[in-house]
Amino acid sequence: MIDHVRPAQLSAWFAAAPEGSQPLVLDVREPWELQTASVSADGFELVAIPMGELPARLAELEPARQAQRPIACLCHHGARSLRVASFLQHHGFEHLANITGGIDAWSRESDPAVPRY
Numbered sequence: 001m002i003d004h005v006r007p008a009q010l011s012a013w014f015a016a017a018p019e020g021s022q023p024l025v026l027d028v029r030e031p032w033e034l035q036t037a038s039v040s041a042d043g044f045e046l047v048a049i050p051m052g053e054l055p056a057r058l059a060e061l062e063p064a065r066q067a068q069r070p071i072a073c074l075c076h077h078g079a080r081s082l083r084v085a086s087f088l089q090h091h092g093f094e095h096l097a098n099i100t101g102g103i104d105a106w107s108r109e110s111d112p113a114v115p116r117y
Contacts, residue, residue, distance in 0.1 A: 002085045003097040007106040010072060013097055014044060017070040021095075024064055024071045028054065028084045029103070033076065037103055037115040044072075051080045058091060070095040076117075077102040 005013045014023040023044040027034065028051040039046065049057050064071060071093060073081035082098040089096055099106070107114040 004100045005097045008109040021069045072097040074099045
């Protein structure tokens with residue numbers, strides 16, 4: 001199952017994760033988008049893999065799958081990240097969320113210092 005979590009709810013979603021598992025935010029935006037606006041890792045690990053590169057780089061996330069780490073997927077508005085969460089679910093990942101509204105909502109709800117584009 002893929003949860004839909006607003007940026008303001010992300011800490012609570014991570015808190016519900018299995019004890020001892022470090023949460024992961026998977027940013028699937030393109031490099032130019034990361035240069036334009038990025039989040040700061042605060043209480044979670046941040047990994048950036050563009051959506052188009054994910055099939056070839058899936059092994060990089062294998063330790064997270066094995067450890068049953070919660071993974072929240074992030075993009076600009078939430079469409080790409082939902083597709084990535086579905087892809088990960090198909091490949092055996094279980095604790096998944098789509099950050100609904102993406103980094104745009106992150107800027108509006110959690111950190112106004114993050115530029116909107």
